[in-house]
Amino acid sequence: MEMQINIESVKSQRNKRAWSQTQLADVSGLSLRTIQRIEKTGSASLESVKSIASVFEIEASDLQKTAIPPVKKMRAKLSALLGVISIMLSGFFVLTATAQPVMVDLQLRSSGETLADVQILNEDNVESEVQISDVVKVLLTTAIESNDTIKISTKV
Template sequence: MDISAEKLKQLRLERGLSQDLLAKQSGLSLRTIQRLEQAGGGSPESLLALSASLNVSPQALRHSSVPTISHWSFAQRSVQLSALLLLLALLLALVSLASHGQFSIYLDLVSLLFLLLFVPGVTLVAAGPMGLIMSIINLSLLWQHATGSLAERRFLQQLYQLQYRLCYGSALVLSLLGLVSVFYHSPHLSTASLQGALGVLCLGWLYAACAAELLLRPVLFKLNVSIQAEQHTLAN
């Protein structure tokens, strides 16, 4: 836990306790007390033992604010920048196609609706209405930092991992259904129609990749970074 070295030392001195006496009262070793007063940190058990010995709340021994994790900042910005560049490249490509009258080749209403209904539908069945609502609201993590308790962030992590797989799962299901239909009608289709039908089946994978890689992967990255950082703090 994030025990403040300064607060621990101040509270100990205010109560007239030596490091050795505080160690005996809390059940911690003298070396642990010395380390905590020098560098802070500590485990949840140490925090609870010290707060009980000093007769204060655990929060009184913690830092006033959560410190920024500077060694992750570059990686976070890199992912945000990469996602932004990919999105801009996609938009520019679509604008270019639209200017030449070819925008319609990237539009397939059936594939898009299937993706938009399949992912939320399975999420609703798996995580319930609140899980679906949380997954929609917390897409704001695209431009915000991950907050909330560790349990909440782990739940969101599992939720977005499920949706990430569902995006590609929806493309797979749509492709299989489409292939069955294409093979069933293939004797009556011309070569051009057959090629067009197979091309439409690829659009499901394009929509799935856009949703998974441009929306869910950056959010998952932020959650993973936040969870790993807190677990590292708890371990120390």
């Protein structure tokens, strides 16, 4: 059974011990070619993962990639996140109404991971698009209101 593991975790553990790939192969009982493939593709059998985890004195689960949430869960999290961001941005951006464009700093994070970090220069009542992934697209519109505040609307 093949499983996906965190390549950086394997390399980090190996480098922490100042081991070459050959040394890791020797102590784990795996072939050099297997170690090279694992570090290149992140794909390994359960037995290989257990062998590597054993020599690093860690749990096999510590080498596994964290599961990516299903698309629906990601959309729901991003929608909630964008709602919070738009509320926060609308509270922070209080400017004098002019004909100048509005600069919006947009940072989207999910589970501590930055999904997007962009600056958007938006004209009054013009929609800007930010493509986060193949699945998520954010539409952002700024509007300078009569009471000298800026309203930021988002659509996911």
